[in-house]
Amino acid sequence: MNAIIRRLQQDIAKVDRPENRINYQQFFKEKLENPTGLKSAVLQRVSKERFKNDIKGRPKKAVLDLCDEILASGMRYGPFFAFEWASKLQKEFAVGDFPRFQRWLKRYVDNWGKCDHLCGAVLGPLVLKYPDLVARTHKWEMSKSRWLRRAAAVTLIVPVRNRALLDEVFKVAEVLLKDEDDMVQKGYGWMLKEASNKFPNEVFAYVMKHRNEMPRTALRCAIEKYPQAKRKKAMG
Numbered sequence: 001m002n003a004i005i006r007r008l009q010q011d012i013a014k015v016d017r018p019e020n021r022i023n024y025q026q027f028f029k030e031k032l033e034n035p036t037g038l039k040s041a042v043l044q045r046v047s048k049e050r051f052k053n054d055i056k057g058r059p060k061k062a063v064l065d066l067c068d069e070i071l072a073s074g075m076r077y078g079p080f081f082a083f084e085w086a087s088k089l090q091k092e093f094a095v096g097d098f099p100r101f102q103r104w105l106k107r108y109v110d111n112w113g114k115c116d117h118l119c120g121a122v123l124g125p126l127v128l129k130y131p132d133l134v135a136r137t138h139k140w141e142m143s144k145s146r147w148l149r150r151a152a153a154v155t156l157i158v159p160v161r162n163r164a165l166l167d168e169v170f171k172v173a174e175v176l177l178k179d180e181d182d183m184v185q186k187g188y189g190w191m192l193k194e195a196s197n198k199f200p201n202e203v204f205a206y207v208m209k210h211r212n213e214m215p216r217t218a219l220r221c222a223i224e225k226y227p228q229a230k231r232k233k234a235m236g
Helices: 003-015 040-055 060-073 078-087 095-108 112-129 131-142 146-154 157-161 166-176 182-198 200-210 216-222 228-235
Strands: 021-023 036-038
Touching: 003 040, 003 060, 036 040, 040 078, 060 078, 060 095, 078 095, 078 112, 095 112, 095 131, 095 146, 112 131, 112 146, 112 157, 112 182, 131 146, 131 166, 146 166, 146 182, 157 166, 157 182, 166 182, 166 200, 182 200, 182 216, 200 216, 200 228, 216 228
Parallel strands: none
Antiparallel strands: 021 036
């Protein structure tokens, strides 16, 4: 086993006390194998400290290879650390990193928490930096995997927060509009909600056009940031 991974496991063991744990099952519909785990804030502290001591300054490839090793090991909290450490390399991201990150999505994401973490910390920043990569993410919209379909939407949240790729937001919403999975509905509803912060008129016009087709779950999420009068109009 890699020495850094071994030290990481020792770090986790040191903080694995009752006061640092939380019942994650309350946040998930699907039954978790190990529902009780460390709080995110505790994992963040461990992550930052280990990154500072063992990883900062290493070549990008070495860090991402280590992230691959952590993910493949199946260690608990492995995806959290892998996605966090990869996100610290955003300035060095290149188009050629996309296949690796897509592989992580397909192999290691099995709940909304991991999906949103990977999309927000890694895939979203990569697509913001290289907008042409969004064409490759459109394949996810037709996947049998609910997490790939959700990722097609959630990956666009970072770009649209930066006033980019609004047209792509609407393209994804069109494809996912009638998706029956509530995790996907919440994902693209969240995407539209974030877009509404920067493009309120465009998003509201889109919502009004499609409100009779959109599942209520997605619609409620999409209009959450609007004034009450507009929300009532959309829900009406």
